[in-house]
Amino acid sequence: MTTTAADYMWFEERFPDLAEAYCFTLVHNLAPSDVLHRLDGRDEPALTGTDAVVDAAFGLSHQSEGKRQFIAMTTIESWTLLIEPNGYLGVTEDRALPASAGTRWVSHFVNINGVDSFLWAEDTVRRLWFEPVLPDHRWGTTPDELLNAMHSIGFHFGEDSPETDVSPLAAFALAQHLTGISITPELLEGTTFSCGSVEVR
Numbered sequence: 001m002t003t004t005a006a007d008y009m010w011f012e013e014r015f016p017d018l019a020e021a022y023c024f025t026l027v028h029n030l031a032p033s034d035v036l037h038r039l040d041g042r043d044e045p046a047l048t049g050t051d052a053v054v055d056a057a058f059g060l061s062h063q064s065e066g067k068r069q070f071i072a073m074t075t076i077e078s079w080t081l082l083i084e085p086n087g088y089l090g091v092t093e094d095r096a097l098p099a100s101a102g103t104r105w106v107s108h109f110v111n112i113n114g115v116d117s118f119l120w121a122e123d124t125v126r127r128l129w130f131e132p133v134l135p136d137h138r139w140g141t142t143p144d145e146l147l148n149a150m151h152s153i154g155f156h157f158g159e160d161s162p163e164t165d166v167s168p169l170a171a172f173a174l175a176q177h178l179t180g181i182s183i184t185p186e187l188l189e190g191t192t193f194s195c196g197s198v199e200v201r
Contacts, residue, residue, distance in 0.1 A: 005154035005170040025090030025107035032073035038099040057085035072193035108171035132167035
């Protein structure tokens with residue numbers, strides 16, 4: 001059965017502070033420490049649950065005057081999950097594409113103004129980039145490969161405009177389609193994340 005945007009309806013209700021602005025990234029077959037190294041990051045103290053992660057992210061942003069981005073990381077099967085509250089490094093191509101060397105990189109982002117993006121990269125190559133709220137416009141080496149899945153997941157194309165924008169939630173479902181990794185409330189609430197921070201260029 002295809003995972004759809006509806007399967008992630010809990011996210012905005014249960015995690016409102018994180019849902020305001022975030023970047024979620026999944027990286028295949030790299031440990032958290034290796035991903036952080038590729039991003040030229042440094043270690044930060046481990047934290048349990050995304051409430052603590054959100055607090056730490058905003059604290060670091062204030063302390064560094066916006067010059068460092070906090071990242072929480074954990075291993076799920078053969079993937080590393082990166083969570084950036086109010087961040088965007090995972091979809092920033094001059095950082096993400098080099099870091100994707102030899103692996104699959106799947107990332108999606110939304111900010112407080114509703115600006116969003118989705119990036120699927122393989123071994124430094126952008127396979128797909130688009131704005132989830134505007135899925136008709138896609139770029140990359142294989143921009144149409146996931147079209148059938150995108151329709152099934154709940155992205156709205158052309159004149160098919162929904163009363164409620166579910167594009168951020170559909171991005172979670174598309175990331176799951178590409179990785180096989182489900183993001184759950186229990187994962188976000190109960191995980192002790194290894195943490196790091198990266199300089200914002």
